[in-house]
Structures are given as structure tokens and as C-alpha cells.
Amino acid sequence: MKLQVKEDRCSGCNVCRVVCTLENFSTVQPSQALLKIKGLFPDPGKYEIAYCNQCGVCAGECPEEAIKEVNSEYDIDYDLCTQCLICVDSCPFDVMVVLESGYPAKCTGCGKCVELCPRDAVLADQG
Amino acid sequence: MLHGYAGKILKINVGSGKQVAENTPPELAEQYLGGRGFVARLLYDSIEPGTDPLGPANLVVIATGPLSGHLLPGSGKTHFGTLSPATGGYGDSNMGGHFGPALKYAGYDCLVLEGAAEKLSTIVIDNDKIEIVEDETLQGKGALVAEKILKERLGEDFQIITIGPAGENKVAFACISHDFGRQAGRTGVAAVLGSKNIKAVAVRGTGSIPVYNAKGAQQKGEAMYKVCFAKPGFKTWTPYGTASITSWVNEVGAFPTRNFQSSFAEFHNKINGQAVVDKLLITDKGCFGCPTPCGKYGYAKTALGNAYVEGPEYESIATLGGSCCLEEIEEVAYANYVCDQLGLDTISAGVVVSFAMECFEKGVINTAEIGRSISFGSLDDVVYLLEKIAxxxxIGAVLAGGVKPASAAFGGGSEQYAIHVKGLEWSGYECRNAPGMMLSYMTADVGAHHNRSWALGYDISQSDADVSELIKAGAGGKMDVSSPEGKVDHVISMQHSRPLYDTLGICRLQTMEIGFETVHYEEVFELITGRKLSWAEMLAISEKIWQLTRLFNVKHIDGFGRSWDYPPRRFMEEPVTSGPNEGRYIKKEILDKMLDEYYEKRGWDSNGIPTPETIKAYGLK
Incomplete structure (x- = not known):
């Protein structure tokens, strides 16, 4: 699932980030979430959501060609990954993380953030 | 391993700099769950009688609960506790936001601060790296300003609590501020932080919390959100938040007006939830894990100035709007903003200011003492007094102790309308037509605060209807609520259920406002912690904590007993001046009868002291 966001609907609750790490890493650890929320307070009083739009920059930068497009989503082939982490540094939205194992991780398009966002601020991109 | 918990209690002496991270005792978790339970037990065990609330031997305990930081609705709560400078007894306050979850991700269930730093300092907790950083450049900075400075300095991923000038100056109703608009407002915890020279605590937690059954907890947590999404109140209550109740409270004649002289404000439609949305709202602002954000972040324009401000929430509307008679929502919001920057609890601040206004009207204090004339309805006067207090x-130095010591200083019969219990100012519900709510305020452990038992809905509807249902039904024809029959049992029941949320580290509003069922918490608690406890068993723990906080007051307040459980004489002697309850009040004889029944059911003697048999029955010592 490709994501889109409506930032003006976001209330900063971080439910998306908690369920993201549970679904993908079986842990309650929002610091490892594959999307980020930044509150702009006190002025102007709004939230910015950084998320993976499956732009593929990480795939283009990977020297091992370990990140491949499958059905409009980019997935990491961990059999090919050498933990060089160039992909993490290349992410234009800073939403890739490094796991304790040393491997990188990126949004898998699981859609859990879309399913649980109470505000419909994170949505499936229908376009 | 304690599943669900972070596993450590971090104790810091801010004077010596000594830090100890101890394992969270399993028996503490077993017997007191967390949050308010940890606060009550640790305070009771650690503070000696005769301790000065503003001295280095007092503690500030900051505790999360076993459900804080997990995937379930409202899991963003943090509980603060101390020997209260406002009451001299048990003090605590609960706050939403993101601080508690961050503390757990850093590895700590609980933070205990003791001692006093030599210079104004900030505690920086970056996972297991802890520093006490002297920084006098923050002195006098507004609570929101200080948070912004620290965010820019430390990074966006730090969660920060700050105090304002009021806390630095040890005002008895100084509040802790967080996330540009959430507060731990009540009982003066921020004054104790100020006495310790702690301007802020910043925490970054990047770790995880162990979960007994991660897959099961995830599935249950997801289901809990979907139950919330399906509640009618999810769509009807959320857009207005706590302010949605304003006009209902006014309609039933419980809206504090002119320092609680009346319980009805003609101008309620100008300061209700609709007014917040129409005139202020920029964005909804949710706490961690919240599906129903009550935080309404907005922008207010007034003749005095413009401000970004979170709120006003209902309580601020009631005390700054109703009690001080600010008739425009922009004015209420601006006064709210001034309180937030100064670090003043809006509830106590509104009641203290309206008390001063009535004192001036009645000639108890004069222009020379105040520095000017003051009147109800003047934003300029409200802000003037708030700044003097902070x-x-x-006159601010006298008012800074709260209405109880101020009325003792002013004399002139002002004790009659110093609206407090135990030294804590009354929050936003006038009760001369609501005996259950009156008893709730009288017997709350911290003083006149509504969150221990909000019996007003029961007083009006004689049912357990949630708030969204009450608002939908309106006041109707059920206004004869003057009978106290059956109220005591309901108050006791609520005094166990509502504080239980503070103990588990979660928000009660999903249940109280939109009717989310408690059975879900039993199930998710077991999946997260691996411990099977029914809601009834958790309530029994909450009941034990209620006994413990009463014992704390007995231990620390000289002559504590029945005389500390009465409302101001206004509520027992003076009729309401206008509105649907005009002419009504509750005679002391009726309150005495309710207190007698309450004490008996609590296992307390006729002076309100837990009997030795009761103490033994609850296994307390």
C-alpha cells in the first residue's frame, strides 16, 4: 500500500508510530517507526508527517540492488543487503531506520498506520 | 521480568547529583499497579511528618502506569505527586501528552526527585545518560518559552516538562507544563520543583517496553481503537472536547459564576465548546495514543494581545470564564495563555482571582492594597492579578498561597467565600444543587478537585450515562436533585474507578465521555503484563490506595479530621443568586448526614480517621 497524508487532520497522537513498530518489529518502540510526526508549536500550531511515498531513491542508491520494486512498493531483500546503510542516508524523508541487528528497515506498505489513524490523516494513496 | 513496565525506578538527588536506577519492585507493581499507586506508596513511605513541602526533604514523584506507552486508547498519561504546599497533605496531579511514554522508553517507570539544586537547573535524561545541567538563562522564562528553548537545544525527540515563573517563586498553585499546552496543574507540584531549583526535566527514550504477548496485545489494542471509532460520541464529542459540556453544566445550574455566587452565566453561549471551535481553533492536539483529542489548539486575539494557546478546556472556561466573568472566549483563551506562560494552574488561578474580585467588591481589600481597582469581567484586571501572583x-504575595491563607490574611468574613476544600481551590462545578458532587469535592484526598469523583452526571440523571449521552439528553425535567439518598455509594464507587485510570497510566475520558467499556482494559492488561486481574480486582487496589492517601493526610496534617472535609460556608448558608437553582443551598445537617454515612462505609471513625481495624483489613502499614 502506498501512503498519502492529510497533515491538517493529524493530532499528533502517534498511534501510527506505535502500531508500525508492533506490526513490523513486534516491539513497542516508536523511535524505530517508519514514519515521523513533528509538532510545530507554539507557532504556527500544526503537525508535519514524514512518511515513505515509495519514491525509490533508496533502491537507486543501493550498491547491491537489494531494494526492489514489487507492485509499486520497494522492499529490502535482506539476503542481498550488506548493511552498508547508504539507503538510510539517502532517504529524502529520513524515514528509514537501522535495526538493532544492524540491518536497515523501510516502510513495507503494511497499511497498519492507515487502519488505525483515528483522524484519517494517514491514508492509502488511491492515485 | 516485569512485562508492561519499563523495569526501573530512577532516583535523583538534585542537590548532590547522586543517581540510582533500581529495579521496579515486583511487589510494588503487584500491590499498587503504577501511576497514582506508586506515587501514594512512595510518598507515604519516604516523607517524614513535619517535612516542609518546600524544603529539600520533600519529594516529587513522577510515575507512569503499566499501560502507559502501549498500543491502546489514551496511553499517554503521567502522574505527579508530592507533599502539597497547597494543602500540607497528599498532593498529586495527572497530565497527558507524551512525557510518560518517553520516560518508559528511556527505561523508567518512575522518577523520584529529592534534595535541592544550588542553582536553577534542568534534568536531562537521554536513555541511561542523566545530567543535571545548571542554566540560569532560563530564569523567569515562561513555561512555554522555556520548553521551546530546550526543544531547539536538545532536539525534537525530547519530551520536556517545565515550570514558569510561578513555580520558580513557589506559588502554591504553580503548574507543570508540557507539550505547549498540557499541564499537571493541581496541588502545587511545580512549586516543589521550583523549591528544588528544577526548571525542567527533558527525556528522550529510544528503547522498547517488554510485552508479555506482543501479537495478542497488538490485536487487542487495534480492536480497542476500532471500538472507540464506532462510539457515537467519537464523532459528536471529539470535535469540541471537554468544552462541549459548558452549556450543559450551565443549563443544570452548576456553572460557577462570580466567584460561585451564582451557578448560571447568561453569557455561556459565548464561551462554550462551539465558541472555541468557531473563534479559536487551529488544530486538534492529541496526547499520546489518543483517539479523541480534547486538546483544541487555537489563536486568540484580544485588546491586550494575541496568543497561540491550547484550550481553553472546560475547567479553564469555568474558572477564568465563569467565576471571573470573562464573557468572550478570546478573553478566556488569553487569560489561559497568561496562566500557561506564568505556570499557574488555571483552575486555582481563576478561583483565586475571582475571590480577590469579590473581596474588593465587598470592601475587604482596597485599591491601595491591590494597586488599582478591580472588577469581575475585566481581562485587564485578571491578567494584572495573575502577573502579581506569579x-x-x-497583593500577589498574599494570593500566591491560595484562597485559604489569603482569606485568613484578609479577614472581614472572606472565609465564607474562599472556595476550597483542604486548601485546594474548587474546580468547575458549583454544587448547591448536587449533593453527590458536593460530597465528591469534600472527601477528595487532594482537596476540591473533580477528577476523583464526578458525580454531577449522577446527581442530574440518576444514571451512569456518559457525558456525550448527558449532553444529548439535556437537563430535561430532572432537576429535583436535592435528595442525598443513594449518593454516598455512588461517590465511593467513583472514587475507586476514576483514580484507577491514573493508576494504570491511561486516560479516563474514552470511558467517561464516549462510553468505552472497561472490560477491554482487563483483557489488554493481561496481554501486556501477563497478569490476570479483573476490573473489580483493580478497583480493590484503587480502594486500598484511597485509604492510603487518607492515612497520608492523617500523618502529615496537624489535627486532620472531619473539619477538613467541609465546603466553604457559602455552599451551606447562602442561596444561589440566579439561574435554575436560584435560592438553593445544602444545609450543613444534610452534609453531616452524608459524611456520617460516608465515614461508616469507608471504615473511618466519626472524625474521618481510618480505624485500626480498617487499616489492618486493607493490609496497610
């Missing part, structure tokens, strides 16, 4: 200047 700075402890002139």
Missing part, C-alpha cells in the same frame, strides 16, 4: 508582588 511574581509574588504586593
Amino acid at each position: 511574581a509574588c508582588e504586593g
Whole structure:
């Protein structure tokens, strides 16, 4: 699932980030979430959501060609990954993380953030 | 391993710099769950009688609960506790936001602060790296300003609590501020932080919390959100938040007006939830894990100035709007903003200011003492007094102790309308037509605060209807609520259920406002912690904590007993001046009858002291 966001609907609750790490890493650890929320307070009083739009920059930068497009989503082939982490540094939205194992991780398009966002601020991109 | 918990209690002496991270005792978790339970037990065990609330031997305990930081609705709560400078007894306050979850991700269930730093300092907790950083450049900075400075300095991923000038100056109703608009407002915890020279605590937690059954907890947590999404109140209550109840409270004649002289404000439609949305709202602002954000972040334009401000929430509307008679929502919001920057609890601040206004009207204090004339309805006067209080200047130095010591200083019969219990100012519900709610305020452990038992809905509807249902039904024809029959049992029941949320580290509003069922918490608690406890068993723990906080007051307040459980004489002697309850009040004889029944059911003697048999029955010592 490709994501889109409506930032003006976001209330900063971080439910998306908690369920993201549970679904993908079986842990309650929002610091490892594959999307980020930044509150702009006190002025102007709004939230910015950084998320993976499956732009593929990480795939283009990977020297091992370990990140491949499958059905409009980019997935990491961990059999090919050498933990060089160039992909993490290349992410234009800073939403890739490094796991304790040393491997990188990126949004898998699981859609859990879309399913649980109470505000419909994170949505499936229908376009 | 304690599943669900972070596993450590971090104790810091801010004077010596000594830090100890101890394992969270399993028996503490077993017997007191967390949050309010940890606060009550640790305070009771650690503070000696005769301790000065503003001295280095007092503690500030900051505790999360076993459900804080997990995937379930409202899991963003943090509980603060101390020997209260407002009451001299048990003090605690609960706050939403993101601080508690961050503390757990850093590895700590609980933070205990003791001692006093030599210079104004900030505690920086970056996972297991802890520093006490002297920084006098933050002195006098507004609570929101200080948070912004620290965010820019430390990074966006730090969660920060701050105090304002009021806390630095040890005002008895100084509040802790967080996330540009959430507060731990009540009982003066921020004054104790100020006495310790702690301007802020910043925490970054990047770790995880162990979960007994991660897959099961995830599935249950997801289901809990979907139950919330399906509640009618999810769509009808959320857009207005706590302010949605304003006009209902006014309609039933419980809206504090003119320092609680009346319980009805003609101008309620100008300061209700609709007014917040129409005139202020920029964005909804949710706490961690919240599906129903009550935080309404907005922008207010007034003749005095413009401000970004979170709120006003209902309580601020009631005390700054109703009690001080600010008739425009922009004015209420601006006064709210001034309180937030100064670090003053809006509830107590509104009641203290309206008390001063009535004192002036009645000639108890004069222009020379105040520095000017003041009147109800003037934003300029409200802000003038708030600034004097925060700075402890002139009349503000007297008012900074709260209405109880101020009325003792002013005399002139002002004790009659010093609206407090135990030294804590009354929050936003006038009760001369609501005996259950009156008893709730009288017997709350911290003083006149509504969150221990909000029996007003029961007083009006004689049912357990949630708030969204009450608002939908309106006041109707059920206004004869003057009978106290059956109220005591309901108050006791609520005094166990509502504080239980503070103990588990979660928000009660999903249940109280939109009717989310408690059975879900039993199930998710077991999946997260691996411990099977029914809601009834958790309530029994909450009941034990209620006994413990009463014992704390007995231990620390000289002569504590029945005389500390009465409302101001206004509520027992003076009729309401206008509105649907005009002419009504509750005679002391009726309150005495309710207190007798309450004490008996609590296992307390006729002076309100837990009997030795009761103490033994609850296994307390």
C-alpha cells in the first residue's frame, strides 16, 4: 500500500508510530517507526508527517540492488543487503531506520498506520 | 521480568547529583499497579511528618502506569505527586501528552526527585545518560518559552516538562507544563520543583517496553481503537472536547459564576465548546495514543494581545470564564495563555482571582492594597492579578498561597467565600444543587478537585450515562436533585474507578465521555503484563490506595479530621443568586448526614480517621 497524508487532520497522537513498530518489529518502540510526526508549536500550531511515498531513491542508491520494486512498493531483500546503510542516508524523508541487528528497515506498505489513524490523516494513496 | 513496565525506578538527588536506577519492585507493581499507586506508596513511605513541602526533604514523584506507552486508547498519561504546599497533605496531579511514554522508553517507570539544586537547573535524561545541567538563562522564562528553548537545544525527540515563573517563586498553585499546552496543574507540584531549583526535566527514550504477548496485545489494542471509532460520541464529542459540556453544566445550574455566587452565566453561549471551535481553533492536539483529542489548539486575539494557546478546556472556561466573568472566549483563551506562560494552574488561578474580585467588591481589600481597582469581567484586571501572583508582588504575595491563607490574611468574613476544600481551590462545578458532587469535592484526598469523583452526571440523571449521552439528553425535567439518598455509594464507587485510570497510566475520558467499556482494559492488561486481574480486582487496589492517601493526610496534617472535609460556608448558608437553582443551598445537617454515612462505609471513625481495624483489613502499614 502506498501512503498519502492529510497533515491538517493529524493530532499528533502517534498511534501510527506505535502500531508500525508492533506490526513490523513486534516491539513497542516508536523511535524505530517508519514514519515521523513533528509538532510545530507554539507557532504556527500544526503537525508535519514524514512518511515513505515509495519514491525509490533508496533502491537507486543501493550498491547491491537489494531494494526492489514489487507492485509499486520497494522492499529490502535482506539476503542481498550488506548493511552498508547508504539507503538510510539517502532517504529524502529520513524515514528509514537501522535495526538493532544492524540491518536497515523501510516502510513495507503494511497499511497498519492507515487502519488505525483515528483522524484519517494517514491514508492509502488511491492515485 | 516485569512485562508492561519499563523495569526501573530512577532516583535523583538534585542537590548532590547522586543517581540510582533500581529495579521496579515486583511487589510494588503487584500491590499498587503504577501511576497514582506508586506515587501514594512512595510518598507515604519516604516523607517524614513535619517535612516542609518546600524544603529539600520533600519529594516529587513522577510515575507512569503499566499501560502507559502501549498500543491502546489514551496511553499517554503521567502522574505527579508530592507533599502539597497547597494543602500540607497528599498532593498529586495527572497530565497527558507524551512525557510518560518517553520516560518508559528511556527505561523508567518512575522518577523520584529529592534534595535541592544550588542553582536553577534542568534534568536531562537521554536513555541511561542523566545530567543535571545548571542554566540560569532560563530564569523567569515562561513555561512555554522555556520548553521551546530546550526543544531547539536538545532536539525534537525530547519530551520536556517545565515550570514558569510561578513555580520558580513557589506559588502554591504553580503548574507543570508540557507539550505547549498540557499541564499537571493541581496541588502545587511545580512549586516543589521550583523549591528544588528544577526548571525542567527533558527525556528522550529510544528503547522498547517488554510485552508479555506482543501479537495478542497488538490485536487487542487495534480492536480497542476500532471500538472507540464506532462510539457515537467519537464523532459528536471529539470535535469540541471537554468544552462541549459548558452549556450543559450551565443549563443544570452548576456553572460557577462570580466567584460561585451564582451557578448560571447568561453569557455561556459565548464561551462554550462551539465558541472555541468557531473563534479559536487551529488544530486538534492529541496526547499520546489518543483517539479523541480534547486538546483544541487555537489563536486568540484580544485588546491586550494575541496568543497561540491550547484550550481553553472546560475547567479553564469555568474558572477564568465563569467565576471571573470573562464573557468572550478570546478573553478566556488569553487569560489561559497568561496562566500557561506564568505556570499557574488555571483552575486555582481563576478561583483565586475571582475571590480577590469579590473581596474588593465587598470592601475587604482596597485599591491601595491591590494597586488599582478591580472588577469581575475585566481581562485587564485578571491578567494584572495573575502577573502579581506569579511574581509574588504586593497583593500577589498574599494570593500566591491560595484562597485559604489569603482569606485568613484578609479577614472581614472572606472565609465564607474562599472556595476550597483542604486548601485546594474548587474546580468547575458549583454544587448547591448536587449533593453527590458536593460530597465528591469534600472527601477528595487532594482537596476540591473533580477528577476523583464526578458525580454531577449522577446527581442530574440518576444514571451512569456518559457525558456525550448527558449532553444529548439535556437537563430535561430532572432537576429535583436535592435528595442525598443513594449518593454516598455512588461517590465511593467513583472514587475507586476514576483514580484507577491514573493508576494504570491511561486516560479516563474514552470511558467517561464516549462510553468505552472497561472490560477491554482487563483483557489488554493481561496481554501486556501477563497478569490476570479483573476490573473489580483493580478497583480493590484503587480502594486500598484511597485509604492510603487518607492515612497520608492523617500523618502529615496537624489535627486532620472531619473539619477538613467541609465546603466553604457559602455552599451551606447562602442561596444561589440566579439561574435554575436560584435560592438553593445544602444545609450543613444534610452534609453531616452524608459524611456520617460516608465515614461508616469507608471504615473511618466519626472524625474521618481510618480505624485500626480498617487499616489492618486493607493490609496497610
